[in-house]
Amino acid sequence: MNKRTFLFAALVLLAVVSGNSTNYITLGDSIRIKPAKLDGYTREKVVMHIDGMADTWQMAVEYPEGLFPKLVAGVEACDGLTVSYVDRDGNAAEYTPNLNVSVQYQDISAYIPVQGYWDYNLDGYYEPYGTAKWMPGDHDLYTFNLAVMPEFRSGYITFDGTITSGYDQRGAILQNVRFFSRTFFWVGYMPGDTNGNEKYDVGDVTDIIAYALGKPVILDEFGLVATDANRDGVVNVKDVTDVIGWTLNQ
Secondary structure (H helix, E strand, O other): OOHHHHHHHHHHHHHEEOOOOOOEEEOOOEEEEOHHHOOEEEEEEEEEEEOOEEOEEEEEEEOOOOEEEOOOOOEEEOHHHOEEEEOOOOOEEEEOOOOEEOOOOOEEEEEOOOEEEEOOOOOOOOEEEEEOOEOOEEEEEEEEEEEEOOOOOEEEEEEEEEEEOOOEOOOOEEOOEEEEEEEEEEEOOOOOOOOOOOOOOHHHHHHHHHHHOOOOOOOOHHHHHHOOOOOOOOOOHHHHHHHHHHHHHO
């Protein structure tokens, strides 16, 4: 390999971010749904994290039984879907791509078709570098409006897709980067919040002590689960200590 060929190959490697990098779209690792939202709706934000430039993403989505997007307005664009760029006259501009969704939201995608321009040699003339793009970082893409059926208790939403980009003269792009993410949804109170009032108080401590000692205590199904505050499978003094600490520090 001669010197020129080696340098060209090195530039290509620098300009394309491989699929081994950390690039993904996700709802997060785990999301708790308050029991009060059963037979109602919950709104959850979808975020894209990329370490190179991209102008296209697409993914197949799977939902658990009892948790799915509203038939109308199941997704709503967030500000992070919009990209900023410079037009051919050198003016700052913005573009918000369409969210393309299948009938039951099993396929979701977005694509940026507009051209961006730059005056790379500072001669006063703006020339195209390729399409406008999402830049490296975190982008709030859209919000899911999810219907929560009365019988739903837990399950996963999974994303399986690609993030990619057309040519860009400015730097590193993503090309056909595959990603897979899944988020565990569960219905319940905060661990240790036995009465479900979304805070820790003496009532929670009293309930856990009574339950640990085998004394009568009136708790609903979510309160019973919440008595195991540290989720180690048993209800004992450790749970009491944890909740007392959380009560004092909230």
